[in-house]
Amino acid sequence: MCVRYVVVISMVLTLFAATAHADEGQDRYNAGDYERALKYWQPLAENGDTQAEFGLGLLYETGHGVAQNFDTAQNWYRKAAEQGLSDAQNALGAMYDVGRGIAKDDVQAIEWYRKAAEQGNVRAEVNLSNMYRFGLGVPRDINLAIAWLQKASDAGSPAAQSNLGGIYISEDGGKDYSKAAILFQKSADQGDPGGQNGLGIICAQGLGRPKDASCAVDWYRKAAEQGDPHAEVNLANAYADGVGVEKDMCQALFWYRKAAEHGNVQAHKHLQYFLQDACILKG
Known part of the structure; x- marks a missing residue:
């Protein structure tokens, strides 16, 4: 399972512990x-409050308000970020990472992720590990990737x-299935679709x-219902093959379409195959 996450900003954040106004702005955002x-954050940000600056960045990135x-x-x-706020450093790194609002630059992404990760920002630690795992802006180093993820x-x-x-x-991790299962379970217990899909793979294989x-189907479904495209494909495959669930091509197509809508290349290939097959049958 090779999945690259860019952990930018969760839509429900617990970031602010500064002024009462900044806290109230965060409460309003969460609600x-x-x-x-915006009304709370704007004047604070214009006066250099880092938490409020980050809040405005979040509003403009998401288009909320x-x-x-x-x-x-x-x-x-x-x-x-330049004042040292780790969440902002991570967010800025992510914008460089994917080229959003700024030219894509893996080296700059690494720099900002590292600044945040060195402050213990877990989102940045995950993002930095991905850069090392896939050799983006830095030589590939699986040991450093594992260290930051750990x-x-x-x-x-x-x-x-x-x-x-x-x-x-x-192969990167030496195939330690016991460790993998424990980690997937911890993740799944928090409702994370990546962990749920991982447990599905553990069961399936x-x-x-x-x-x-x-x-496997039970875990794939939990993750697919949260919109995880890898799980959507896995669940579709199960329906297409009738493995762990009664064969149902309508359900298979439904989940392949869902995954394709979420940008999964494999799902697009499956849909093209079904379309070609349908055309052959009509012919």
Whole structure:
């Protein structure tokens, strides 16, 4: 399982412990009252409050309460990042990572991820590990990738746990299925779709335990219902092959379409195959 996560910003954050106004802005944001969050954050940000600067960056990146503007978002993130706020450093790194509101630059992404990770920011630790794992802006180094993921995993990050579990079922991690299963379970217990899909793979392939196709389908479904494209494809495959569930091509197509809508290349290939097959049958 080779999945690259860019952990930018969770839509429900617990970031602010500064001024009462900044805290109230965060409360408003979490409640979906984006206009009032903007009203609280704007004057604070203009006076150099890092938490409020980051809050404005978040509003402009997501387009909540304001017209979405990635350039404005990265400008606010940069102000906070340059003052040392780790969440802003991670967010700015992610914008460089994917080229959102700024030219894609893996080296700059690494720099900002590292600044945040060295402050113990778990999202940045996950992102930095991905850069090392895939050799983006830095020589590929699986040991450093594992080390950064381990730090984030120990801090309880479900994304780190599922990513690290993925490494341990690959050649990169020496195929330690027991470690992988433990990590996937910890992640899944927090409701993380990556961990749920990982447990599905463990069950489906019988990695370190007897194969259990029904168990695999149960976990794939939990993750697929949260919109995980890898799980959607896995669940579609189960329906297409009738493994762990009664064969149902309508359900298979439904989940392949879902995965394709989420950008999964494998799902697109499956849909093309079914379309060609349908055309042959009609002919």
